[in-house]
Amino acid sequence: MRLDPINLFDFEARAKQALPGHIWDFIEAGAFDEITTARNRRALDAVALRPRYLVDVRGLDTSTTVLGHKISLPVMLAPAGGHQSAHPDGELATARAAGKAGTMMFLSTSSNYSMEEVSAAAGGPLVFQLYHRGHDISEMLVHRAEEAGYTAICLTVDTPVPGPKERDIRNRYVRPPETQLGNFYGQKSVLDRMSGTDETTDWNPPYTDPLTWPELEWLRSLTSLPLIIKGIRTGEDARLCVEHGVDGILASNHGGRQMDGTLSAIETLPEIVEAVRGRAEIYMDGGIRRGADVVRALALGAKAVLIGRPLFWGLAVDGERGVHQVLELLRKELERTMGYCGVTSVDGITRGLVSLPGEHGWV
Numbered sequence: 001m002r003l004d005p006i007n008l009f010d011f012e013a014r015a016k017q018a019l020p021g022h023i024w025d026f027i028e029a030g031a032f033d034e035i036t037t038a039r040n041r042r043a044l045d046a047v048a049l050r051p052r053y054l055v056d057v058r059g060l061d062t063s064t065t066v067l068g069h070k071i072s073l074p075v076m077l078a079p080a081g082g083h084q085s086a087h088p089d090g091e092l093a094t095a096r097a098a099g100k101a102g103t104m105m106f107l108s109t110s111s112n113y114s115m116e117e118v119s120a121a122a123g124g125p126l127v128f129q130l131y132h133r134g135h136d137i138s139e140m141l142v143h144r145a146e147e148a149g150y151t152a153i154c155l156t157v158d159t160p161v162p163g164p165k166e167r168d169i170r171n172r173y174v175r176p177p178e179t180q181l182g183n184f185y186g187q188k189s190v191l192d193r194m195s196g197t198d199e200t201t202d203w204n205p206p207y208t209d210p211l212t213w214p215e216l217e218w219l220r221s222l223t224s225l226p227l228i229i230k231g232i233r234t235g236e237d238a239r240l241c242v243e244h245g246v247d248g249i250l251a252s253n254h255g256g257r258q259m260d261g262t263l264s265a266i267e268t269l270p271e272i273v274e275a276v277r278g279r280a281e282i283y284m285d286g287g288i289r290r291g292a293d294v295v296r297a298l299a300l301g302a303k304a305v306l307i308g309r310p311l312f313w314g315l316a317v318d319g320e321r322g323v324h325q326v327l328e329l330l331r332k333e334l335e336r337t338m339g340y341c342g343v344t345s346v347d348g349i350t351r352g353l354v355s356l357p358g359e360h361g362w363v
């Protein structure tokens with residue numbers, strides 16, 4: 001009898017066996033030489049943990065809050081287009097799994113099911129991720145998200161031009177024809193303008209109707225929902241976020257899928273935390289694969305982290321159950337790491353629990 005996967009890397013290996021090659025590549029790919037994608041993992045591995053002992057760690061609690069919503073573990077599901085590429089139940093399965101695990105799911109503009117269908121299936125809080133591809137489209141999406149009960153809008157800003165994923169270009173990747181972009185059922189003219197999300201490989205010029213800093217005001221005027229900005233990589237842009245009244249900042253390099261040659265996401269966290277000085281919540285994604293990675297990110301100032309590719313691995317292996325298992329494996333590993341670090345609550349995960357290269361060690 002085959003054992004269940006015991007960690008996320010087992011899920012990755014099984015998903016690779018289960019998925020057709022071009023779909024596998026679409027999920028795993030990074031931009032150009034995939035240096036940033038690899039660096040996300042390398043940099044996390046380089047953050048050493050500093051365990052603390054002789055502490056009573058019974059009654060460990062992994063829960064926290066994000067924008068006032070309680071979640072049972074500080075790991076959320078990142079916005080990602082096209083969950084049906086890994087399982088026919090797509091985002092419905094992912095949303096159910098998130099609800100079962102007691103965490104939050106970010107739904108992509110490029111989802112296969114509509115935001116209303118996902119909201120009806122979900123058992124927990126949802127955030128709607130917005131790709132701005134025109135003022136009229138953004139306005140329509142934000143109003144629908146508010147109507148459908150989403151708890152926040154997350155604007156992804158790191159796609160000013162389409163992403164260069166060369167594996168997709170080689171494979172002539174197109175969205176599987178049996179799937180749709182659920183937020184735009186029957187809206188052909190809108191669909192034509194949605195290029196340059198994670199879905200398209202063509203080189204197109206920059207978008208014709210972009211959003212810029214002063215216009216965040218306009219976006220905020222559309223809704224009373226909190227605003228998260230995703231894709232921030234520098235202290236400078238983090239400071240601008242705060243000046244524009246943003247509620248949450250997602251330190252992310254899109255899993256290395258948009259621009260190659262940047263710092264890893266975890267390396268950008270300290271300068272973002274320093275610039276924000278507690279004036280907005282900070283989250284981080286990119287390379288989180290172990291409970292210890294969650295501790296690393298929280299110790300460096302993140303309120304919570306998100307996972308992208310692993311949710312597809314869970315879907316490919318066993319749909320809703322697979323995604324739930326992925327989250328539960330991370331929860332168990334997180335509990336174990338917290339236990340070693342002598343902390344019983346997420347608030348107890350502080351800077352002293354990690355050592356950056358050169359601080360204490362010399363490897």
Ligand SMILES: Cc1cc2nc3c(=O)[nH]c(=O)nc-3n(C[C@H](O)[C@H](O)[C@H](O)COP(=O)(O)O)c2cc1C
Pocket residue numbers: 026027028040078079080081108109110129156197198230252253254255256257285286287288306307308309310312
């Ligand atoms: C297949 C796939 C599709 C994605 N689609 C989107 C998207 O539609 N919107 C977005 O903001 N980020 C998207 N992302 C990026 C994720 O939100 C996240 O930043 C990244 O996957 C985190 O890195 P990880 O995969 O190493 O966990 C996508 C990622 C993957 C793997």
